[in-house]
Amino acid sequence: MPKNTETTTFKYKNIINYLPTLFLMPVILSMSFENTNYIFGLLMYTTTISFTILAIYAIYRNTRADRFIIFSRDTIKLPKNLLHHRIIEINYNDIISFNYGMAGIKIIHKNGKINIDKSGIKGIGVIDKIYNLLEEKTGL
Numbered sequence: 370m371p372k373n374t375e376t377t378t379f380k381y382k383n384i385i386n387y388l389p390t391l392f393l394m395p396v397i398l399s400m401s402f403e404n405t406n407y408i409f410g411l412l413m414y415t416t417t418i419s420f421t422i423l424a425i426y427a428i429y430r431n432t433r434a435d436r437f438i439i440f441s442r443d444t445i446k447l448p449k450n451l452l453h454h455r456i457i458e459i460n461y462n463d464i465i466s467f468n469y470g471m472a473g474i475k476i477i478h479k480n481g482k483i484n485i486d487k488s489g490i491k492g493i494g495v496i497d498k499i500y501n502l503l504e505e506k507t508g509l
Contacts, residue, residue, distance in 0.1 A: 376439050377439070377440040379498075380436075381438055381451075436454070438485065440506060443461060444458050444461065445458070445461065445503075450484060459476070461506045465477045467500075469500050471487075472486060473485045473489075474499065
């Protein structure tokens with residue numbers, strides 16, 4: 370975790386917390402395809418195995434390093450979204466507006482828009498602290 374007196378940091382959850390469906394794959398694989406044709410059964414097995422491999426790769430990729438939302442004096446650094454590992458840096462002056470909704474905070478800036486998902490923030494009331502910091506830093 371970065372240590373700096375001028376920054377405020379919030380931990381963003383890794384995607385491993387959101388892949389419980391990976392455990393449903395053996396259930397799907399064990400399903401009986403007696404009443405279906407051979408091609409459909411083969412297609413289901415292939416799709417299930419492909420998604421299992423992709424899920425394992427996503428777990429590996431997203432657990433390599435911790436991800437943080439960092440508020441510094443002039444910029445905010447945050448992951449692109451829950452699935453991406455890439456960190457985006459946005460100047461407070463570039464932020465046009467931001468909205469607080471059911472899913473989280475949607476930030477609209479000069480180069481596009483980005484979401485801070487509520488489900489990616491650990492702790493009760495932390496998303497409100499992030500929103501208040503955005504209001505304070507941007508003055509919007």
